[in-house]
Amino acid sequence: MKPVKPAVFHAAKKHKANRTVKSHSHSRLRHHYAEVEANYETGETTADELVEFAQTLKGIRYRYGSSNPEKGFDCSGFVSYVFTHFGISIPRSSSDFAPVKGIDIKEARFGDLILFTGTRSHNYRSAGHIGIVVSQPGEPLVFIHATSGDENGVTETAMNDRYQRRYIKTIRVFKEDPQAEEEETAPNTIEEAR
Numbered sequence: 513m514k515p516v517k518p519a520v521f522h523a524a525k526k527h528k529a530n531r532t533v534k535s536h537s538h539s540r541l542r543h544h545y546a547e548v549e550a551n552y553e554t555g556e557t558t559a560d561e562l563v564e565f566a567q568t569l570k571g572i573r574y575r576y577g578s579s580n581p582e583k584g585f586d587c588s589g590f591v592s593y594v595f596t597h598f599g600i601s602i603p604r605s606s607s608d609f610a611p612v613k614g615i616d617i618k619e620a621r622f623g624d625l626i627l628f629t630g631t632r633s634h635n636y637r638s639a640g641h642i643g644i645v646v647s648q649p650g651e652p653l654v655f656i657h658a659t660s661g662d663e664n665g666v667t668e669t670a671m672n673d674r675y676q677r678r679y680i681k682t683i684r685v686f687k688e689d690p691q692a693e694e695e696e697t698a699p700n701t702i703e704e705a706r
Contacts, residue, residue, distance in 0.1 A: 524637040550612050552685050559623025559686040563646050566594045566656050573665040574658050579604075587642050590658035590666055591625065594644065595685075602685070606642035614681030617653070620645045623686045626655050628678040639680055643669070 575584025580595045588606045596604045603609055606627055620626065622645060630640020643657030646668060653671040671673065 515523070523572070532620060548611050548613060550683050550685065552600060554599070554600050554604060554686050556593050557600060561595060562598060562686075563602075563622050563644065563656070565597060566590075566644055567646070567668075569594070569666045570668070571665055572657070572658070574660045576660070585658040586660075586664060587658045606615060606639040609639055609642070609681075612683050615684050617650055617679070617682050620653055620682045621648050622646065625683040626653075627680040629677060629680060630679075640676070647684065662702070690703060 523594070528563030555615040560647075566630070569581060569585075569590065572581050572590075573584040575589075576586050577589065578584050578586060579596075583594065585593065588604060591606075592604050596705065602625075609625065610625055615624070616626075624645040625642050626645055627639045629638060636668065641659075643655035645653065646656050647654040654668055655671070656666065656668045658666045663669075671679075
């Protein structure tokens with residue numbers, strides 16, 4: 513008859529095996545945030561003005577960590593520089609937009625922010641790239657951004673399969689234009705005004 517090992521030894525051995533399995537786990541946890549409404553003060557600046565200015569920066573080279581046009585831009589440095597030029601305060605890093613509620617991508621228009629995972633993201637959907645939408649609803653989606661890819665700088669890119677796979681969300685920065693809303697609701701004739 514074989515000698516029986518004490519129960520304590522079995523428990524310790526089982527615990528050690530569990531610890532080994534846990535230490536070799538490669539999955540990452542996705543952080544869950546309570547979503548908040550985007551609320552940015554844009555003042556008198558219009559989305560058209562912002563996009564027009566952003567487009568003047570096309571061709572500036574890519575430089576990691578920089579928001580200086582003389583040295584180059586990384587993606588969030590470029591977006592931050594464009595918005596800061598108009599005194600609009602937004603987060604500096606694309607990952608800081610995680611708790612901000614997105615809008616339907618089909619409604620994306622001039623001046624909206626568009627977020628993607630970074631190129632090195634694996635099992636979790638963390639923002640690592642950002643751009644500014646330069647198209648209107650109903651048009652093929654195009655955004656301007658600073659990329660370290662083949663263009664190696666500020667460029668406009670159409671939404672393609674590569675970016676579609678990395679897409680996270682679109683964020684509305686500019687509220688509806690109050691003047692345009694007034695024109696839509698203003699009476700067209702004297703009869704309507706009565």
